[in-house]
Amino acid sequence: MMKEIISTNVIVRNKFNMKKMLEIFQASKQFNGSTFLYCNHKAVDASNLPKLVSFLLTVKPQTTLKIIVEGQEVQKQLESISNMCSNHVSVVKITQKRFLNTSETFQL
Numbered sequence: 001m002m003k004e005i006i007s008t009n010v011i012v013r014n015k016f017n018m019k020k021m022l023e024i025f026q027a028s029k030q031f032n033g034s035t036f037l038y039c040n041h042k043a044v045d046a047s048n049l050p051k052l053v054s055f056l057l058t059v060k061p062q063t064t065l066k067i068i069v070e071g072q073e074v075q076k077q078l079e080s081i082s083n084m085c086s087n088h089v090s091v092v093k094i095t096q097k098r099f100l101n102t103s104e105t106f107q108l
Helices: 018-030 048-056 074-084
Strands: 006-012 033-039 041-046 064-071 089-100
Touching: 018 033, 018 041, 018 048, 018 074, 033 074, 041 048, 064 074, 074 089
Parallel strands: none
Antiparallel strands: 006 064, 006 089, 033 041, 033 064
């Protein structure tokens, strides 16, 4: 199976609560791949709960947040993470890039 990478930019409307952070964390743990959140020149692996929480606590409303998903079935994961953020964010655009071989990976 080919690894893919896909990202979307969303605008944060409200502060993230703990319940929402846990949902994002759980989805990232279960996903066969990696989910990264990027904002203000900082990136975090969403499957690392302590880092995810401290990262999302610093994200202020009206900030652009980038969601980056790498692995298999990336579209589904990206949509589910975006949906979890949906009452917190407005989706700006989805950009897609398909990797041709598995030796390429996303560098943080």
